[in-house]
Amino acid sequence: MLHYKKYQLVEPGAPWVVFVHGAGGSSSIWFLQIKEFIRHFNVLLVDLRGHGRSKSIAAGKDLRNYNFEDITLDILEVLDSLKIEKAHFVGVSLGTILIRNISELAPQRVSSMVMSGAIIRLNVRAKVLVALGNMFKRVVPYMWLYSFFAWIIMPRERHRKSRLLFVNEAKKVAQKEFMRWFRLTYELTPMLKFFEEKDTGIPTLYLMGDEDHMFLPAVEHIITRHTNSFLQVIGDSGHVCNVDQPEEFNVRAIRFLEEISGRGAVVSFPLKRSSVSLAAC
Template identity: 80%
Template sequence: MLHYKTYELDDPDASWVVFVHGAGGSSSIWFLQIKEFIRYFNVLLVDLRGHGRSKGMLPHKEERHYDFEDITRDIIEVLDSLNIRKAHFIGISLGTILIRNLSEIAPERVTSMVLGGAILRLNIRARVLVALGNMFKRVVPYMWLYRFFAWIIMPSPRHKKSRLLFVNEAKKVAQKEFMRWFRLTNEITPLLKYFEEKDTGIPTLYLMGDEDHMFLPAVRYIITRHTNSWLEVIGNSGHVCNVDQPAEFNSRAILFLKKISSGILPQPAVLQCASS
């Protein structure tokens, strides 16, 4: 089973919030969120297979090619072990795809979703990056690829902290594991197309940096097609908005979860969050 960590309030009615990191990261990328969220919610942090402290924790029969469903069911297994029947889910980058997939596999487990740096569609630049990665992944050191991708996705000097955080976390992922995760790129396009066509109706807040030029346009489009979906754009922030502007990310996400827990749906709007 995956490595996980929990923080529980002394309140039997407290809701659970499950944090899901992206590829190459670990649960440590949420260090700027934990202090604020544990004031109001029970919190579950997971390290996805091959990442963080989940390296080497799966049986040998699982040491093979796997898909998004396998990785998603890893998370459900942790929920079952803790008897968490339903929770709010917060994800960043590729973690948003896993949460969205979980909402298809087990919608009854998802109260709401907060999707930061959400990946809803691969634009031409993203598809070219994936194609180049597949072309050179066996001849170029994987960390070169990861640094290159990080720079393309987070190019601004103000994104440096996010780039360094993810690159340093990626160094902890074995090359064989990186290759397994990279194979998942072959499944992304049809999966995202299905997600675009299927509206779950589950309350979903998209938190996107205003400088996340690769993925923000698709989110602006999707909220016009899906019910119970809201977008808040965080100023002076890139793809990893929970690191670039943690105070904005935390306040917006917590307010949303509180409203959902109280049975209040936010007013439909696209909000621009100013940040200094």
């Protein structure tokens, strides 16, 4: 089973929030969120297979070749072991794809979704990067590839902290594991197309940096098509806005989750699509 860490409140019935990191990262990417979130929720952090402290998982699983469904089921296995029937999910980058997949495989387990640096569609630049990566992955050191991708996605000086955090975490991922994860890129286009076409209706807040040039335009489009989907753009922030602007991220995400849970005061939550209170959703 995946390595996980949980923070459980004394208060009975407090809702759970599950944090899902992106490819090459680990649960440590959420270190700027934990202190604030555990004041309001039970918190569960997972390390995806091959990442962080999930270097080995239960026998009987195919550790050589796996797909997005296998990785998604890993997360649900942790929830089952802890008897968490339903939770809010917070993800960043590729972690948002896994959360979206959970909403397909087990929609009854998802109270709401907070998608940070959400990957909704691959634009031309992203498709070129993926193609180049697949072309050179066996001849170029994988850390060169990862560092190059990190710089393309997070190019500005103020993204440096996020960029270095992801690169340093990626160094802990074995090269064979990196190759297995990179093979998943072949699944991305059809999966994202399906996700874009199908509306789950689950309350979803997209928290995006205003400088997330590769992925923000697609999110701006999808919220006009999906019900109960909302966008807030965080200024002076790139792809990993929970690190670039953690205070803004925490305030906005917690307020959304508390309103969805019915735990916070009913307030008007300014959103991209409308100014309707989330309590009405």
